[in-house]
Amino acid sequence: MRSILLAIVATVAVAATAATLDIEAAAERVKERFDGRVLGGKTVTEDGRTVYVIRVLTPDGRVRHIRVDAESGKILEEAGNK
Numbered sequence: 001m002r003s004i005l006l007a008i009v010a011t012v013a014v015a016a017t018a019a020t021l022d023i024e025a026a027a028e029r030v031k032e033r034f035d036g037r038v039l040g041g042k043t044v045t046e047d048g049r050t051v052y053v054i055r056v057l058t059p060d061g062r063v064r065h066i067r068v069d070a071e072s073g074k075i076l077e078e079a080g081n082k
Contacts, residue, residue: 020070020072020073021068021070021072023041025073026068026070026073027052029068029073030075031056033066034056034066035058036056036057036058036059037057038055038056039055039057039063040054041053049069052067052068053066053067
């Protein structure tokens, strides 16, 4: 019984730390916020949290790397400018 309870607790803990925003939704959020064209993206781990780094081409011709917190969906600073 105890092992079943531990398995349930572990499953809930994993689900709680899982990303609530997928990379496609993060890319769409960046596209809208920066009025640009998404060139690609990747998933990285920073300080134990999942972050998406989205490459976007802005209307002024700049390529920017925008970080998005996968759990909250919050757009963070540009990659490399913490």
